[in-house]
Amino acid sequence: MKTEDFNHELTIKTKVQQIQFEQWMRTxxxxxxxxxxxxxxxxxxxxxxxxxGTLTEGLEYAxxxxxxxxxxxxxNKKNWYIKCVExxxxxxxxxxxxxxxxxxxxxxxxxxxxxxxxxRIQENYTIKYQRKGMDLTEIDSLLKSLLLEFGSDRNIDExxxxxxxxxxxxxxxxxxxxxxxx
Numbered sequence: 001m002k003t004e005d006f007n008h009e010l011t012i013k014t015k016v017q018q019i020q021f022e023q024w025m026r027t028x029x030x031x032x033x034x035x036x037x038x039x040x041x042x043x044x045x046x047x048x049x050x051x052x053g054t055l056t057e058g059l060e061y062a063x064x065x066x067x068x069x070x071x072x073x074x075x076n077k078k079n080w081y082i083k084c085v086e087x088x089x090x091x092x093x094x095x096x097x098x099x100x101x102x103x104x105x106x107x108x109x110x111x112x113x114x115x116x117x118x119x120r121i122q123e124n125y126t127i128k129y130q131r132k133g134m135d136l137t138e139i140d141s142l143l144k145s146l147l148l149e150f151g152s153d154r155n156i157d158e159x160x161x162x163x164x165x166x167x168x169x170x171x172x173x174x175x176x177x178x179x180x181x182x
Contacts, residue, residue: 021061025084028054029172035161044157045110052107055100059088080178087171091164098142099160101134105143106153 001009028050034043066081095103108115117131118139131139150156 017061018065021058021065024050024053024058025175028058029168032164032168032172036165039154039157045106048103048106049110052103054088055092055095055103059085059092062088076178076182080175083171083174083178087167087174091167091171094163094167095160098146099163101139101142102146102156103160105139 028047031043031047031050034040035047062081062084066078066085069078069081072078092100105115105118108117118136146156147153150159
């Protein structure tokens, strides 16, 4: 690939991913606010997808962009990403290990018909003991303990919504304030 072709494709990729990230964040905030107004199981499912993506791939993307902006001249964009990374890092740190596992598990339940990654007996009849370096029995125990504590998925939804509300609303307000300064 020629250098000019590489640079052109990299520029396009960078712009597209920035747009995709901003669209993802807008949808995440929209779903969050809708769920503050009224519970809707479909919106709740979509929220788990967006929440998990935001706390994993989204946070990592924002950190990378922020590194690239360190020596840049666009202070508004840099401030936006600083607040975004700070807010998402705080949000993630407020969640316990079992809550994070639950969020990922709910996302998998929504996106995949079967939960083979959490099953010990695999389709090829081999036995799986771990998922992402964690023992499957420990994952099962953590998920069960959360369900026992709150009694239902719906109650866990409410617990997580209330736990994250202040951080998410503060992050949203701050990002909107910075955007308006452009």
